[in-house]
Amino acid sequence: MSAYIDLNDYLQTTGARIEQAMDRLVPPKTQYPEALYDSMRYSLFAGGKRLRPVLTLATVEALGGDVEAALPVASALEMIHTYSLMHDDLPAMDDDDYRRGKPTNHKVFGEATAILAGDALLTQAFQLLGTMEASGREAVMLRIVGELATAAGSVGMVAGQMADMANEGMKANEERLAFIHAHKTGALLTAAVRIGALFADASDQQLQALTCYAQKIGLAFQIVDDILDVVGEAEKLGKAVGADAAHGKSTYPVLYGLEESREMVRRLTAEAHQALSSVPLQTNRLQEIADWLVNREV
Amino acid sequence: MSAYIDLNDYLQTTGARIEQAMDRLVPPKTQYPEALYDSMRYSLFAGGKRLRPVLTLATVEALGGDVEAALPVASALEMIHTYSLMHDDLPAMDDDDYRRGKPTNHKVFGEATAILAGDALLTQAFQLLGTMEASGREAVMLRIVGELATAAGSVGMVAGQMADMANEGMKANEERLAFIHAHKTGALLTAAVRIGALFADASDQQLQALTCYAQKIGLAFQIVDDILDVVGEAEKLGKAVGADAAHGKSTYPVLYGLEESREMVRRLTAEAHQALSSVPLQTNRLQEIADWLVNREV
Incomplete structure (x- = not known):
């Protein structure tokens, strides 16, 4: 199917599949405690590019795998991404009132619920992986559990967020900035x-090539974000332009200049x-995604 | 070995094994960001009865299983328990300054780090399960991932904490109180x-009997906690006696009276x-643990 539709169609169709x-x-859920389930869904369905699950499904497709069967796995990625945004937005962290033009979770449900609903989404990602139909494929699924947790945890995304918090109000050097990007966004991508x-x-060879691809686009994606923060328009990002600079954060344009x-x-x-x-891979879609990521209004 | 030592010896020996x-x-870890790793370990090694991992290991022993091999699984339980305490203590939640006589995590490391270190411990529990040696036993390990996540998440422990927060300052009825205990502590036990x-x-029959055992002692344990909050001595619990009453929380003694x-x-x-x-089970140790749990100075 994918060969017959262009990237925009693909992103829209795939995004809709993931949301479904x-x-x-x-x-x-109408069961007690309702606010917990409302809060989880509020952030999970607050829009966004669904980039992580799209990448998962596009990779499965590139390898000729079963895209339909991979939907729960792709969803687990998005749930972890969503929880990380909920916790990052908290007053004790980045203290953001809006995300994608909507009030952040704790502004709507309160801090306690936002913390707990984030915890619940993180946990549910692993619940999904641990309870989905996996007959005969348990070894692969268990390895996926390990990959996801390693990328999301104390040597991955959480380390990146810690480093990013420390970066506020001081100038990180090149090494530190690379650490933040590789961990905060790069690890999960x-x-x-x-x-x-x-x-x-x-195969091992395919896995290695795809890992390299992902690391490169992960960093490119983040540098583009940094650039957009300087030159972008507020409505395109749904947040205040120059927010990073206002927070005193080091970014690629600050450290290297816009052109570099x-x-x-x-x-x-x-x-x-x-x-x-x-x-050897059917990589058209992954190639297109790479180009799309970096051509967001830079 | 266990037949030769009494319960106190067993608890001490097993607790030490779990801590090791x-x-x-x-x-x-001396690597960046050090504060994250310090914060995780601060709470993980802040003492406590290690009740959850002890129960795991005692159950493995009752079934003649490999206790040594089960240590990472038991540790995963304790990591989830520890993260839940760290988040429960946060200012937006129970706002506790002390736990087991020591300053709570956020009092030492700050709120942002306490949130992130909690996230990291929760995630690391699944990292452990997903990356431990499991050759030929991947189906069991994957099922354990599902069990743990289900018990800890939005239909388990997190739902209990949500309900407990709502219970502050108002009187929960019997049904609601049973919900809180079954979820907040019962699910993970x-x-x-x-x-x-x-x-x-x-076997299925053994699993069913052990589940029933766990549910009964889980609730008994929580009722004992409620009783101790009324009649206990401050130094025995390491927190202010009557704290639940001061928070306006419903407890079993409040709803049913002490004798009932x-x-x-x-x-x-x-x-x-x-x-x-x-x-048919070697259940001596599990029997002893049940008696020990309810005879804590009630």
Whole structure:
């Protein structure tokens, strides 16, 4: 199917499939305590590009795997991403009132519920993986549990958020900034691709090439975000432009300048394409996604 | 070995084994961001009865399973329990300054780090399960992932904490109080026993009996906690006596009176013993643990 529709159609169709799957996997509940379930769904269905689950499904497709069967795995990625946003927005953390133009979770449900609903979404990602139909494929699913937890936890995403908090109000050097991006966003983006590859039984060589692809686009994606924070328009991002600078955060444009940052994005994107072409794969869609990620109004 | 030592020796020896395992599994780290790892270990090694992992290991032993191999699984239970205490203590939640006589995590490391270190411990529990040696036993390990996440998440422990927050300052009725106890503490205690049973390849009949045992002692344990809050001495609990009453929380003594609460504990303990004796098991240690739990200075 994917060969017949362009990337925008693909992103829209795939995003809708993911939302339907999440609606089924995290259904509305009228049971006590309702506010917990309302809060989880409020953030889970607050929009967004669904980039991580899209990457998982596009990788499964590139390997000729079963995209439909991979939907719960892809959803688990999005649930972890969503919980991380909920906790990052808390007053004790980034203290953000809005995300994607909507009030943040704790502004609507209160801090306690936002903390607990975030905890619940994180936990439910593993509940999904541990309880989905996996007959005969338990070893792969268990490895996926390990990959996801490693990427999300204390040597992955959480370490990145810790580093990002420490970066507020002081100038991080190049090494520290690379650490933040590799961990805060890079680890989970890379896991999204790797988990798709594991689910679709990639060879070691394929897994290695896809991991390289994911690391390159993960960093490019974050540099683009930094650039957009400087030059973007408020309505396109749904947050105040220059917010990073206002928080005193170091970013790629601050450390390297705009032109050099753009050059880095170009170089990383080329390397991502190169990684894909090094192994036999149906990689059209992954190539398109790489280009789309870096061409967001830079 | 266990037949030769009394329960106190067993608890001390087993507690030390669990702490050694956790020290190996969550080692001190001198790498950036150090505060995250310090914060995780601060709460993980802040003492406590290690009741959940002890239950897991005692269950494995009752079934003749490999106690040494079960240590990472038992540790995962304690990591989830610890994260839940860290988040419960936060200013937005119970706002506690002390736990077991020591300053709470956020008083030492700050709120942001306490939130993130809690997230990291929760995640690391699943990382442990997903990456431990499990050759040929992946189906069991995956089921354990599902059990643990279900017990800890939105239909388990987190739902209990939500309900407990709502209980502050108002009187919960009997049904609501039973919900809080069954979810906030009961779910994870039951999971501790069930996960030990699954790990040691219990039969369905054994699993059912052990689940019943765990549910009974889980509730008895919580009622004893409620009673101790009324009649206990401050130094024994390491927190202010009457704290629940001061928070305006409903408890078993408030709803049922002290004598009826004590009678409930006796009845539940008897039922726990009965459940164990219904199946062939080496249950001495589990019987002793049930008696020990309810005889804490009631």
